[in-house]
Amino acid sequence: MAAQDRLARLVQGYRERLELTKAQLAQRAGVSPSFITYIERGQRRPSQAMLTRLMQALDLTASEKRALLQAAGHQPTAGLSPRLGDITEQLAELPQSERDELIEEFSRMLGRWRELRRKRVRRVVIPVAGWQPRLLSPEQLGKMLRPALQETALAGLSEVVLVLAPGKAVPTLKLPRGLKVRTVVQEPQLGLGHAILITQGVVGDEPFAVILPDDILLGEGRQCLQQMLALYEHYRCSVVAVTGVEGAADFKNYGIAQLGQPLQEKVYLVAGLHEKPTKGRRSGLTIVGRYVLVPQIFEALQATPPDKNNELQLTDALNLLLRRQRISAFVYTEKLFRVTPIKILLEQLIDALDESRPEQLEQAMQITKEALQALMNL
Ligand code: G1P
Numbered sequence: 001m002a003a004q005d006r007l008a009r010l011v012q013g014y015r016e017r018l019e020l021t022k023a024q025l026a027q028r029a030g031v032s033p034s035f036i037t038y039i040e041r042g043q044r045r046p047s048q049a050m051l052t053r054l055m056q057a058l059d060l061t062a063s064e065k066r067a068l069l070q071a072a073g074h075q076p077t078a079g080l081s082p083r084l085g086d087i088t089e090q091l092a093e094l095p096q097s098e099r100d101e102l103i104e105e106f107s108r109m110l111g112r113w114r115e116l117r118r119k120r121v122r123r124v125v126i127p128v129a130g131w132q133p134r135l136l137s138p139e140q141l142g143k144m145l146r147p148a149l150q151e152t153a154l155a156g157l158s159e160v161v162l163v164l165a166p167g168k169a170v171p172t173l174k175l176p177r178g179l180k181v182r183t184v185v186q187e188p189q190l191g192l193g194h195a196i197l198i199t200q201g202v203v204g205d206e207p208f209a210v211i212l213p214d215d216i217l218l219g220e221g222r223q224c225l226q227q228m229l230a231l232y233e234h235y236r237c238s239v240v241a242v243t244g245v246e247g248a249a250d251f252k253n254y255g256i257a258q259l260g261q262p263l264q265e266k267v268y269l270v271a272g273l274h275e276k277p278t279k280g281r282r283s284g285l286t287i288v289g290r291y292v293l294v295p296q297i298f299e300a301l302q303a304t305p306p307d308k309n310n311e312l313q314l315t316d317a318l319n320l321l322l323r324r325q326r327i328s329a330f331v332y333t334e335k336l337f338r339v340t341p342i343k344i345l346l347e348q349l350i351d352a353l354d355e356s357r358p359e360q361l362e363q364a365m366q367i368t369k370e371a372l373q374a375l376m377n378l
Helices: 002-015 022-029 034-038 046-056 060-073 082-093 095-117 138-144 146-154 191-199 219-235 246-253 296-303 314-321 338-356 358-376
Strands: 124-127 159-163 180-185 208-211 213-219 238-243 256-265 267-275 285-293 327-331 336-338
Touching: 002 034, 022 046, 022 138, 046 180, 060 314, 082 095, 082 191, 082 358, 124 146, 124 191, 138 146, 146 208, 146 213, 146 219, 191 296, 191 314, 213 219, 213 285, 219 285, 219 327, 238 314, 256 327, 267 314, 267 358, 296 314
Parallel strands: 124 159, 124 208, 159 180, 238 327
Antiparallel strands: 208 285, 213 336, 238 285, 256 267, 256 285, 267 327
16 A cells, blocks of 8 residues: 555656646546546556556656656566566676676667767768769769759758769759758779768768669659658658569669568568569569668678679668668659669660670660650650
8 A cells, every 4th residue: 555655646746746637637648537536545556558648648757757667566667668677687687897888888879879869861972983973974964963952952951972983073063052062982883882881971970861863753753852851750760762663574673672561651661671683582662762871871881791793782781770770661652764774775785786686686775765765754
C-alpha cells in the first residue's frame, strides 16, 4: 500500500505542477477522470501502458519517469524493450571499470544521435566525374545539371557539392538564388561510393542529399527530393528513391532494392539492396539516383570492400548500413528519363560490331531513337 501512496502523491504533485485539474489531465492522457481519482487515492495500480500515457501527459523528465515506474511497481526499463532489460542485466554483471567504459561509450553515441536528430539536410552532393559527364564541355555539363539544380532549389537546400573529374573545368552554371557551389575532385576514379566518400570533409557529420544527374526527373517528379527530405525529417533514417522496372533486363544496369514493411503510401522499409545483379534476384525495384543519407554512410563506405571492377559501390555501403539501422525507400512514380540507355547503347554497339550481329545493331538503334525522343521532350 505504501508504494501506491507514493504513486498517488507523485501523480498529484506532477499534475499540480502543470496546474491541471484531474479532468484536464485525464483528457490529455486519454483516460477517464475517475481513473485519475482512483490513482490519486492510492486505490489503483496502473498498467505499464496506462502509466506511459500518464507520463507523456505530465511532461516528465527521465528521472521522474523512473520514479513513477518504480512507485507503480514496474521495472524502470520494462516496456521500453526487452533487449534493454537484457543489456542492463549484462552490464550489471561486468566489473565496474568495464561497465563505466561501456556506459561512457553509449552516452557518447546517444549524444551524437541526439545532435544528429536536430540537424537538417542543407547540402546535396552531385557527382559528375563519371565517363559520361567527362565527355561534355563545361557549357554542356552546365545544361545537363539544370534540372538537378532546380530540384535542389525546390527542396530548399543551400549548398551543392559537385564532384568533378580531375582537370575538368567547373561547369557553367545558372544558379538559382541562394544556392552556393563547392567542388571536390575525384582522383583516382573508383566508383560512385568513392565519389561520395571523398566529400566527407565538406559534408561533415550532417545528413545530406545525393542527386545523380543522369536520372532526369520530369514534371511533378522534380519534387522527389523535397518529398524524400520530408520523409527524412519524419523517420530520421536514410531514404532511397526506387522505381518499378519494365523488364528484367534492366536489373543488370541498376541497383535493386527489395522492399519490406510498408510505412505509408509509396514508402517502405528497405529489406535488402543489390548493385546490378547479373543473376538471381529477379524481384524488387530499381534504385533511382536520389538519396538522403545519414553521415554514418561514410563509415559504411570505409568498411565496404570494392566490387569486381575495383569500384566502391554506394549500394554495397547502404547494404552494410542496413545491418545497423533502417533505411526507407520512396517509390517514385512520376516521369523519369534515364541516360543509362545511352550507356547500354554504346555497349551494345560495341558488342554488335565485335560479333557482327545485325539484329543487335537494330536493337541499339531503337534504343537511341527512344533516348533521343525522350531527350527532345524534356
Ligand atoms: C548508380 C547506382 C545504381 C543506381 C543508378 C541510378 O549506377 O550505383 O544503384 O540504380 O545509379 O541511375 P550508375 O549509373 O552509376 O552505374
